[in-house]
Amino acid sequence: GNSVTQMEGPVTLSEEAFLTINCTYTATGYPSLFWYVQYPGEGLQLLLKATKADDKGSNKGFEATYRKETTSFHLEKGSVQVSDSAVYFCALNAGGTSYGKLTFGQGTILTVHP
Amino acid sequence: ETGVTQTPRHLVMGMTNKKSLKCEQHLGHNAMYWYKQSAKKPLELMFVYSLEERVENNSVPSRFSPECPNSSHLFLHLHTLQPEDSALYLCASSQGHPESNQPQHFGDGTRLSIL
Numbered sequence: 001g002n003s004v005t006q007m008e009g010p011v012t013l014s015e016e017a018f019l020t021i022n023c024t025y026t027a028t029g030y031p032s033l034f035w036y037v038q039y040p041g042e043g044l045q046l047l048l049k050a051t052k053a054d055d056k057g058s059n060k061g062f063e064a065t066y067r068k069e070t071t072s073f074h075l076e077k078g079s080v081q082v083s084d085s086a087v088y089f090c091a092l093n094a095g096g097t098s099y100g101k102l103t104f105g106q107g108t109i110l111t112v113h114p
Numbered sequence: 115e116t117g118v119t120q121t122p123r124h125l126v127m128g129m130t131n132k133k134s135l136k137c138e139q140h141l142g143h144n145a146m147y148w149y150k151q152s153a154k155k156p157l158e159l160m161f162v163y164s165l166e167e168r169v170e171n172n173s174v175p176s177r178f179s180p181e182c183p184n185s186s187h188l189f190l191h192l193h194t195l196q197p198e199d200s201a202l203y204l205c206a207s208s209q210g211h212p213e214s215n216q217p218q219h220f221g222d223g224t225r226l227s228i229l
Contacts, residue, residue: 032215043118043204043220051215089157093217099145099164099210102218106156 002027002094006105013112019077021108023064023090026071031092033057033066033073034102038087047075047088080112117141120205120221127195128229135190135224137205145210146188147218148180151202163188164210192226200228 007022025031032051036044048057053068062077073090090105118139127133139146148160162170163182177199179191188205202225206218 034217036220041222043120043222044206045220046217049217093215095214097169097214099162099169100208100214100216100218101159101162101170104157 002103004090004092004103004105006090006108010109010111013080015082015112015114016079019080021075021088023073023105024071025092027092027094029095031094034091035064035075036089036091082112082114085110085112118205118207118219118221120224122224124225126227129195133192135203137188137221139186139207141207141219143207143209144185145208146182147206148190149204151204195228197228200226
């Protein structure tokens with residue numbers, strides 16, 4: 001079956017530090033890959049996506065590259081801010097349904113200190 | 115404004131009460147979802163509706179009863195819940211067929227507490 005594995009958290013960083021949150025996946029075919037972010041007290045928001053191998057998704061200074069050879073979609077940001085503190089979810093859509101079913105990772109809590 | 119609105123934002127109820135959660139999407143999507151998010155557990159997909167037809171029911175107890183009267187509205191009817199049902203319930207929508215690789219859009223959730 002399809003699955004997504006994220007690095008265990010929580011991750012604690014100082015402001016302006018470099019961020020990497022690892023995500024690897026198992027899927028049949030050629031899935032679309034997503035990163036979602038959940039700020040305290042809110043639902044999940046789409047952060048970025050990539051739909052084919054070697055695509056790079058980017059938004060708000062975050063980037064992730066779809067690596068088919070390593071089945072990975074690691075999230076990176078060069079300089080984090082306190083406002084980036086949130087829970088980050090990696091997800092995939094492996095297709096095969098008419099409605100876009102997502103498989104989520106377990107989430108990684110990020111805390112950024114001033 | 116996420117385009118997906120959930121009400122109420124917070125709900126406290128006793129185990130014998132009956133209540134309903136409401137979700138409305140303003141995005142023109144044709145698929146809607148209910149998720150359960152508990153502390154320290156992965157996001158759990160509960161139900162999926164595509165074109166107003168239930169297409170997934172992931173072993174959810176019968177005390178949760180979904181209803182999708184049209185493509186813009188989704189309800190979750192609650193009856194005789196248990197303390198372990200306390201969680202954040204998230205609604206999402208997406209543009210399904212034929213663009214089934216489109217992302218899901220989430221509401222802010224209903225925080226449910228069972229006394």
